Amino acid sequence: MLKTFExxxxxxxxLIDITSQxxxxxxxxxxxxxxxMVYIPHTTAGVTINENADPSVKHDILMEFSxxxxxxxxxxxxxxxxxxxxxxxxxxxxxVHLIIDHAKLVLGIWQGIYFGEFDGPRGRRVHVKIxxx
Amino acid sequence: MLKTFExxxxxxxxLIDITSQxxxxxxxxxxxxxxxMVYIPHTTAGVTINENADPSVKHDILMEFSxxxxxxxxxxxxxxxxxxxxxxxxxxxxxVHLIIDHAKLVLGIWQGIYFGEFDGPRGRRVHVKIxxx
Amino acid sequence: MLKTFExxxxxxxxLIDITSQxxxxxxxxxxxxxxxMVYIPHTTAGVTINENADPSVKHDILMEFSxxxxxxxxxxxxxxxxxxxxxxxxxxxxxVHLIIDHAKLVLGIWQGIYFGEFDGPRGRRVHVKIxxx
Numbered sequence: 001m002l003k004t005f006e007x008x009x010x011x012x013x014x015l016i017d018i019t020s021q022x023x024x025x026x027x028x029x030x031x032x033x034x035x036x037m038v039y040i041p042h043t044t045a046g047v048t049i050n051e052n053a054d055p056s057v058k059h060d061i062l063m064e065f066s067x068x069x070x071x072x073x074x075x076x077x078x079x080x081x082x083x084x085x086x087x088x089x090x091x092x093x094x095x096v097h098l099i100i101d102h103a104k105l106v107l108g109i110w111q112g113i114y115f116g117e118f119d120g121p122r123g124r125r126v127h128v129k130i131x132x133x
Numbered sequence: 134m135l136k137t138f139e140x141x142x143x144x145x146x147x148l149i150d151i152t153s154q155x156x157x158x159x160x161x162x163x164x165x166x167x168x169x170m171v172y173i174p175h176t177t178a179g180v181t182i183n184e185n186a187d188p189s190v191k192h193d194i195l196m197e198f199s200x201x202x203x204x205x206x207x208x209x210x211x212x213x214x215x216x217x218x219x220x221x222x223x224x225x226x227x228x229v230h231l232i233i234d235h236a237k238l239v240l241g242i243w244q245g246i247y248f249g250e251f252d253g254p255r256g257r258r259v260h261v262k263i264x265x266x
Numbered sequence: 267m268l269k270t271f272e273x274x275x276x277x278x279x280x281l282i283d284i285t286s287q288x289x290x291x292x293x294x295x296x297x298x299x300x301x302x303m304v305y306i307p308h309t310t311a312g313v314t315i316n317e318n319a320d321p322s323v324k325h326d327i328l329m330e331f332s333x334x335x336x337x338x339x340x341x342x343x344x345x346x347x348x349x350x351x352x353x354x355x356x357x358x359x360x361x362v363h364l365i366i367d368h369a370k371l372v373l374g375i376w377q378g379i380y381f382g383e384f385d386g387p388r389g390r391r392v393h394v395k396i397x398x399x
Contacts, residue, residue: 002299002367033135035170035264037301039365041374043317049227050219051176056210057219063208064220068201068334075329077322086316086323087330094315094377095363097228099172099262101135106260108174111227127372129365131301131399133167133264166268168303168397182360183352184309189343190352196341197353201334230361232305232395234268239393241307244360266397 001029001130009120013066013088015048015058018126019112022098023105025128034132036098036105041127044085044119046092052112065091085119092116100130134162134263142253146199146221148181148191151259152245155231156238158261167265169231169238174260177218177252179225185245198224218252225249233263267295267396275386279332279354281314281324284392285378288364289371291394300398302364302371307393310351310385312358318378331357351385358382366396 003025007016022038040047051057069087076083096113099106107113115126136158140149155171173180184190202217202224209216229246232239240246248259269291273282288304306313317323335353342349362379365372373379381392 002365002372035168035262035301037363037365039363039372041372041377043315043323043374043376048223049176050223054211054213056212057176057216060206060209060211060216061220061223064202064206064216067206069330073326073330073333076326078320078326079322080320083323083326083330087327090314090316090327091224091357093226093359093362096226097170097172097230097363099135099170099260106135106172106174108176110176111174127365129301131264131397133266133399168301168395181356182309183356187344187346189345190309190349193339193342193344193349194353194356197335197339197349200339224357226359229359230303230305230363232268232303232393239268239305239307241309243309244307264397266399 003128005126007115007124009117009122012120013062014117015114017112018115022113022128026100031100031130031132032103034100034130036100037095037129039095039127041125044082044089045124046089046116047096048092048114049096049111051110053110082119088118136261138259140248140257142250142255145253146195147250147253148247150245151248155246155261159233164233164263164265165236167233167263169233170228170262172228172260174258177215177222178257179222179249180229181225181247182229182244184243186243215252221251269394271392273381273390275383275388278386279328280383280386281380283378284381288379288394297366297396297398298369300366300396302366303361303395305361305393307391310348310355311390312355312382313362314358314380315362315377317376319376348385354384
């Protein structure tokens, strides 16, 4: 079972909560038990699971990633100017994986699923693949 | 098949070898072939696969992560003071995935599975989900 | 279904495109739908998904990772001298996961799968595990 939804980003670097969209896919497919894979088909974006309560955590993650990975390093060779986005994409990873138990995503009480935009604003896509079992 | 076990951490930053607990789950469920997902339901912890032989590797990973991600950055806004833990959680990731072949985890000779604590000491939980196939 | 192939690396730090080898495994097994897991059984190597077009992106990722993680930090204790490789291995991760749809890997237009060598040159192995569904 494979579904795709779209995400509209509004900033160059941004974390967008996609938990409800993923939960909606699981619900619409009526899956009882299995694994839910959230896959990002872009190379300057990623996905992570982190705190869903205080929005300042999103700020701190993006801010620290921008300190770690220089936006304009003189040693970058890639001419499009978005090397930082590619590097953050690898640091985040291209997929996260959730457990489906009794028709619900198993998330810790503070966990949400975040789309990571690192070269926006853009229209992006998210694939949700479910394996029952 | 879903099982959960508990981990007690003893330090603020710590790597704890959970390989034997994960192997025990696989053994207890009698799975022959499939995928084993190890999932951390916390936002200031993570999981990784790394060297199981020389304990100084654990030291070096934790030390270098603490150099990368400042514990007390003046630009952090999150008031709980554990932003570094949230960021390390995203750098590690919330899950690792192992192959089960002939009823055993397929691990490289030097590989062990490590729970990463970044805001301890605490009691933590680890979910193990297995899909046969 | 589990297959293993070998990769020969030529540099200390290197990204090697293994997309075609993974696609070949999927094709040879005749899988229609499912998940494809690419697993690295080494602790100074990793795997990531990133841009397959401009080779300068590979350069920029490796260069920036070497700025992030010091090759010779005086605080490293691990006597083999490859602590940086272990740390990069954790930053990359030990597996990536692809969707198989209509017998093909679902990859974004710019996405390729890269083996990350961080303590080469060496002979390395890559496991490909497929779950149908």
